[in-house]
Amino acid sequence: MIEILQVLIFGIVLGSIITLGAVGLSLLFGILRFANFAHGDMMTVGAYLALVFVAGLGWPIYAAFPMALAGGAVVAIAIDRVLYKRLRRTAPVILLISSFGVGLMLRSLVQFIWGPQSLVYEPGIQFPLEIFGLRIKPDHLVILAGVIILVILLHLFLQYTKMGKAMRAMSDNMDLAEITGIETERVIMWTWALGGALAAGAGIFLAMDTRLQPFMGWNMLLPVFAAAIMGGIGKPYGAIAGGMTVGIAEEMSTLFFSPAYKSAVAFALMVIILIVRPTGLFGGRSR
Amino acid sequence: MSLLEVNGIYGGYGGADILHGVELRVEPGEIVVIIGPNGAGKSTVMKAIFGLVPVREGRILFSGEEITNLRSSIIVRRGMSYVPQEYNVFPSLTVKENLEMGAFIRTDDFSEQLAHVFEIFPPLKDKRRQAAGLLSGGERQMVAIGRALMLTPRLLMLDEPTAGLSPQVVDLIFERIRTINDLGISFLMVEQNAKRALSFAHRGYLMTMGRSRFEDTGPNLLANPDVMEMFLGG
Ligand SMILES: Nc1ncnc2c1ncn2[C@@H]1O[C@H](COP(=O)(O)OP(=O)(O)OP(=O)(O)O)[C@@H](O)[C@H]1O
């Protein structure tokens, strides 16, 4: 029993990291209509940006965190200005392949600058707290709290700000948004900013949970996609449920199979859910 | 000066031309209706005016200024709004949010205009927190028109605003269009129900096969046997 609860805790932590990635991915898809294959690598970039402040400038991680989020947003906007903006009206498959290339470049850049070896923010081992026989690392609590705060902030942004409402409007109907007078390019910029910042956050939490490594985000792409699709791609709120489902399922599967099959479990779960509910857990867009 | 002037426009969706020299105009304060058989190009004219379909030849003037092939986001800022035939509300947004989106480019306080729209369409006020996608067809049309009103346009283009609505709701929509017109807003509308629309409008055009064929006051068009024959014969 304790063992199951212990794994559940790992699952919740992993799920919250996946959630953060999937929410951004889903938001981007809803508005730009393409699957951003560079999303995992944007997570990696965010994690390494935080390292610049932590290892380079000696800042504590909580101070580096908002800076890295801002950095992630800036990187995402810059990529959009340089590349995607020129491809706005092209077929989704071209955008998808382009994002694949962007991901590759970001990954190579990280490896070029920081090298292929794994790094950590703070050397040393964190001793887990013992609560009712469960081992919980303080970092796990930080990650969970961080994700909850970011998701709540995103929710407030989407529900109550003019820009957030315009994002939902554009994801409903791009053409109507245009003829209504919504400044679609400005909304797209904000969407990249949010997507980049959320990805950076996910990357930093992933690095806190494991280690920094140039492939860390790329390796998370499949579960992040599975979560976004499961939640009904284009629906950020669905991605929360999708992310938690995937994270918990992946960790729970280690009770039965080798951890090497984690990703396969995420994928299998996604396929099963899509067979039962073709538009995702909460009925995403069908158009 | 006419509010809107469409001078012999040709254009289409990239293939062969759909519009073959359409002529029409709207004077300030007028309600003008376009009738015609299915596929005549009525919706296409509106899209061409609003910059959504490329115009290959001809000119479109709004308040004397050329707007031919301008982007719709620019045209909307000049004081023209357009409500398409289908998918004309943001379904996952609430009624109030839909209206707010209509005012996206406004930086001033638009609460007065919002209250005004609620006054024109009282059912929207009660349902302001409901998702627009869950509304009835008539209510959705009210949301779409209300959203277009948020920028207080001088010209409102409505593509079949009463399609598929019950007779009572059609009456209500027509009545409200009259109310809005009394405030000085001009209308260019496409209508399927020719008799009803022509008796309601100040002027009308009959379009067939990408051309405007007849132009006259509503009653005259109705009384013209050629018009009815062309319309029905398509
Ligand atoms: N998006 C499009 N791409 C290509 N052709 C189109 C498109 N929309 C309409 N057409 C074609 O343009 C022609 C005119 O269509 P349009 O929608 O303007 O007719 P309409 O008069 O509005 O008809 P209805 O009364 O059915 O609404 C039709 O032959 C139609 O097939």
Ligand SMILES: [Mg+2]
């Ligand atoms: Mg039409």
